Amino acid sequence: MRFGYFDDERREYVITSPQTPLPWINYLGVEDFFTLVSNTAGGYSFYRDARLRRLTRYRYNNCPLDADGFHFYIKEGENVWNPGWQPVQAELDSYRCRHGLGYTVIEGAKNGLRASQEMFNPLGEHCLLIRLKVTNETALAKRFSIFPFIEFCLWDAVDDSTNFQRNYSTGEVEVTENAIYHKTEYRERRDHYAVFWADRKPDGFDTSREAFIGVYGSPAHPAAVFGTGCTGSTAHGWQPVAAQQFDLELAPGESTSLLFGLGYIENGHSAKWAAPGIINKEKAERMIAAWTDDSAFDAGLQALHVYWNSLLMKFRVSSGEEKLDRMVNIWNQYQCMVTFNMSRSASYFESGTGRGMGFRDSCQDLLGFVHMIPERARERILDIAATQFPDGSAYHQYQPLTKKGNLDIGSGFNDDPLWLIAAVDAYLRETGDWEILEEPVDFDNDPALAQPLVEHLRRSFSYTETHLGPHGLPLIGRADWNDCLNLNCFSEHPGESFQTSGPSEGPVAESVFIAGMFVKYGRAWAEILRHIEKANEARAAEQSVEAVEAAVLNAGWDGEWFRRAYDAFGHVVGGRECEEGQIFIEPQGMCVMAGIGKSTGEAEKALASVRERLDTKYGIVLLQPPYTRYHTELGEISSYPPGYKENAAIFCHNNPWIVCAETELGHGDRAFEVYTRTAPAFIEDISEIHRTEPYVYSQMIAGKDAPGFGEGKNSWLTGTAAWTFVSISQAILGIKPTLDGLQIDPCIPSSLQHFSITRRYRGAVYVIDVENPDAVQHGVREIFLDGSLFPGTVLPVQKEGKEVRVRVIMG
Numbered sequence: 001m002r003f004g005y006f007d008d009e010r011r012e013y014v015i016t017s018p019q020t021p022l023p024w025i026n027y028l029g030v031e032d033f034f035t036l037v038s039n040t041a042g043g044y045s046f047y048r049d050a051r052l053r054r055l056t057r058y059r060y061n062n063c064p065l066d067a068d069g070f071h072f073y074i075k076e077g078e079n080v081w082n083p084g085w086q087p088v089q090a091e092l093d094s095y096r097c098r099h100g101l102g103y104t105v106i107e108g109a110k111n112g113l114r115a116s117q118e119m120f121n122p123l124g125e126h127c128l129l130i131r132l133k134v135t136n137e138t139a140l141a142k143r144f145s146i147f148p149f150i151e152f153c154l155w156d157a158v159d160d161s162t163n164f165q166r167n168y169s170t171g172e173v174e175v176t177e178n179a180i181y182h183k184t185e186y187r188e189r190r191d192h193y194a195v196f197w198a199d200r201k202p203d204g205f206d207t208s209r210e211a212f213i214g215v216y217g218s219p220a221h222p223a224a225v226f227g228t229g230c231t232g233s234t235a236h237g238w239q240p241v242a243a244q245q246f247d248l249e250l251a252p253g254e255s256t257s258l259l260f261g262l263g264y265i266e267n268g269h270s271a272k273w274a275a276p277g278i279i280n281k282e283k284a285e286r287m288i289a290a291w292t293d294d295s296a297f298d299a300g301l302q303a304l305h306v307y308w309n310s311l312l313m314k315f316r317v318s319s320g321e322e323k324l325d326r327m328v329n330i331w332n333q334y335q336c337m338v339t340f341n342m343s344r345s346a347s348y349f350e351s352g353t354g355r356g357m358g359f360r361d362s363c364q365d366l367l368g369f370v371h372m373i374p375e376r377a378r379e380r381i382l383d384i385a386a387t388q389f390p391d392g393s394a395y396h397q398y399q400p401l402t403k404k405g406n407l408d409i410g411s412g413f414n415d416d417p418l419w420l421i422a423a424v425d426a427y428l429r430e431t432g433d434w435e436i437l438e439e440p441v442d443f444d445n446d447p448a449l450a451q452p453l454v455e456h457l458r459r460s461f462s463y464t465e466t467h468l469g470p471h472g473l474p475l476i477g478r479a480d481w482n483d484c485l486n487l488n489c490f491s492e493h494p495g496e497s498f499q500t501s502g503p504s505e506g507p508v509a510e511s512v513f514i515a516g517m518f519v520k521y522g523r524a525w526a527e528i529l530r531h532i533e534k535a536n537e538a539r540a541a542e543q544s545v546e547a548v549e550a551a552v553l554n555a556g557w558d559g560e561w562f563r564r565a566y567d568a569f570g571h572v573v574g575g576r577e578c579e580e581g582q583i584f585i586e587p588q589g590m591c592v593m594a595g596i597g598k599s600t601g602e603a604e605k606a607l608a609s610v611r612e613r614l615d616t617k618y619g620i621v622l623l624q625p626p627y628t629r630y631h632t633e634l635g636e637i638s639s640y641p642p643g644y645k646e647n648a649a650i651f652c653h654n655n656p657w658i659v660c661a662e663t664e665l666g667h668g669d670r671a672f673e674v675y676t677r678t679a680p681a682f683i684e685d686i687s688e689i690h691r692t693e694p695y696v697y698s699q700m701i702a703g704k705d706a707p708g709f710g711e712g713k714n715s716w717l718t719g720t721a722a723w724t725f726v727s728i729s730q731a732i733l734g735i736k737p738t739l740d741g742l743q744i745d746p747c748i749p750s751s752l753q754h755f756s757i758t759r760r761y762r763g764a765v766y767v768i769d770v771e772n773p774d775a776v777q778h779g780v781r782e783i784f785l786d787g788s789l790f791p792g793t794v795l796p797v798q799k800e801g802k803e804v805r806v807r808v809i810m811g
């Protein structure tokens with residue numbers, strides 16, 4: 001069942017019912033000021049840090065769901081309704097929500113009045129803009145009132161929802177003719193405030209929630225709206241809000257639009273006050289003045305379209321397969337950008353108050369956006385590398401506001417260092433910017449310890465090389481990619497961290513997954529070394545890689561698949577002798593991607609085992625059989641009921657590893673089959689089962705052992721976005737950036753006869769046409785570059801601005 005449809009022309013998902021299985025959201029904002037908005041106008045805004053600079057309140061697990069947001073109440077006679085249905089939930093005569101790239105339009109109609117609520121965060125500004133357009137579609141004049149309403153958060157979202165003994169007494173506002181200023185804590189140490197404004201003087205306002213909503217009222221039934229209107233209240237402590245009232249009259253057929261904004265302003269410490277107790281509003285007034293007419297609003301929206309065009313034109317496919325094209329050209333790349341902006345901080349599942357930026361997460365996210373914004377990828381790499389410890393290990397997380405490593409969680413996740421090599425390798429392949437390797441970068445954020453970036457990669461590699469266990473496989477530490485496989489922790493007390501309790505690190509527990517990474521990214525490191533003329537060091541690195549590869553084929557091979565790990569007692573994890581958790585997806589994907597067992601048959605067998613034991617109609621589950629009881633020696637993984645999260649859900653992140661692995665062996669049909677199982681556009685028809693947005697990936701889909709098999713959870717912020725983009729653009733469609741140029745090496749379903757791609761690469765445009773006359777899955781017979789036969793598959797780097805035509809014949 002569907003709840004909407006894709007409008008590819010406008011690059012929108014159009015939702016046709018407000019009662020989607022879960023709120024379906026969009027992200028507004030691309031740099032510093034962000035808004036999350038759902039299809040019923042729920043959501044919240046923040047400046048840079050969703051915990052420390054939260055502008056509006058949001059209750060994540062509230063009941064009813066998603067009642068906080070950017071709502072407009074329309075009152076005509078006794079009828080009260082919202083264009084987005086929530087929170088009053090009055091039945092609408094028509095409803096549409098269009099989620100587009102960086103903007104959302106919600107339109108509702110009732111009793112001949114149509115209201116459309118357009119929202120976006122303009123580029124280069126710290127604000128959200130909303131235009132409410134109202135049309136009288138009847139033959140009679142209409143009188144009605146409009147009430148916008150938002151609830152301020154007292155800045156620190158954790159304090160706001162916990163420290164009531166203080167914060168019920170701190171809330172402060174100022175009201176001017178058109179605007180409401182939120183200035184809680186401004187009197188003391190803050191020099192920033194929020195402002196909600198309208199383009200005209202309202203007929204009434206409220207700034208105290210008690211007055212507008214009522215002490216025992218609710219957003220579904222605000223006292224002021226259902227009663228006699230706004231009361232002109234001023235919030236002192238309790239809950240400051242911004243509510244206004246506009247009494248309007250529209251002639252038959254007449255329309256009007258009202259413009260609103262929610263802005264964030266920082267004043268320097270010395271410029272805080274205009275007069276004692278009165279905040280300096282100069283910057284806010286400038287912001288308001290810039291956005292008070294329709295043409296400014298339209299121009300801001302247009303600039304946003306231009307921005308997204310410029311990003312998405314870097315990679316475009318036309319395959320004749322509509323769903324594939326819309327995923328590749330629009331939604332997958334869009335999700336990669338959102339994930340880049342947010343990391344794992346703020347969604348409807350991530351509260352923005354917990355984790356900072358993950359070291360491994362951010363490195364992997366980069367794989368999905370480096371082609372769109374290489375300059376920001378560069379900056380991200382340097383930020384991440386600066387948190388690395390001098391011995392090559394890494395803080396597992398760092399704070400986006402300070403860019404400093406997070407001491408609470410510390411280090412010891414032994415896959416982290418190798419992801420830095422993955423990120424830099426992807427960056428070099430995309431840009432050829434070898435100078436980045438010479439950039440001085442701090443260790444542990446200490447400038448006194450700065451070394452060129454290349455030294456960071458060297459230490460990443462050597463950290464793994466020098467931390468091997470009894471079988472010659474890398475030690476796992478607190479966990480590897482699978483944060484929930486905690487082989488050194490033995491947590492027995494509720495509430496303690498699964499990763500950091502107990503010894504956390506040990507000399508025995510080893511990871512076959514990290515071994516696969518070491519082979520894959522160790523080879524990439526050796527290739528980088530050769531490019532910078534360090535052939536001896538490259539050879540030595542390759543020898544270490546070969547030793548670990550041999551260890552994988554020996555101690556890491558179970559007969560039909562790759563084992564997962566050895567626990568702290570030296571017992572196999574992910575082997576046939578295990579009672580539960582006999583086979584895991586991660587080492588099959590990573591080891592085959594690394595080419596391990598490719599020439600000796602293990603790779604083929606491992607992928608056949610995945611198909612046989614882990615496949616389901618909704619994707620590949622993480623492991624089988626699931627853990628049915630808690631194993632202290634394995635940790636968090638066995639804390640989840642069977643079929644959820646790391647305990648045998650379809651963890652979407654590592655499905656594309658299998659896609660990449662299948663293409664490594666030339667299996668285009670199977671690779672595409674795996675790709676389509678989880679790709680949102682391909683499963684739109686089961687939206688009532690999948691429940692999360694049909695235009696983006698979720699972190700997990702409940703596995704076959706769960707009662708809710710097929711149900712998605714934790715949508716939007718997941719490494720799935722980046723890895724899927726790699727799997728479809730590079731592994732399947734075969735457009736692979738290399739250190740020396742752009743390689744064309746598709747591995748496609750045999751039924752795909754033809755596709756074309758426009759790829760912007762290192763300043764040039766490659767217009768690539770691929771023909772598949774013999775219906776093969778893999779293999780390039782001939783390539784013509786601007787009409788001439790070209791030897792090999794790696795197209796040389798072209799002059800800036802040049803456009804080349806490439807014809808590829810598979811066979």
Ligand code: BGC
Pocket residue numbers: 344358360361480481482483484646
């Ligand atoms: C984390 C990743 C981790 C994955 C698997 C996600 O929630 O952000 O860093 O690799 O879970 O445990």
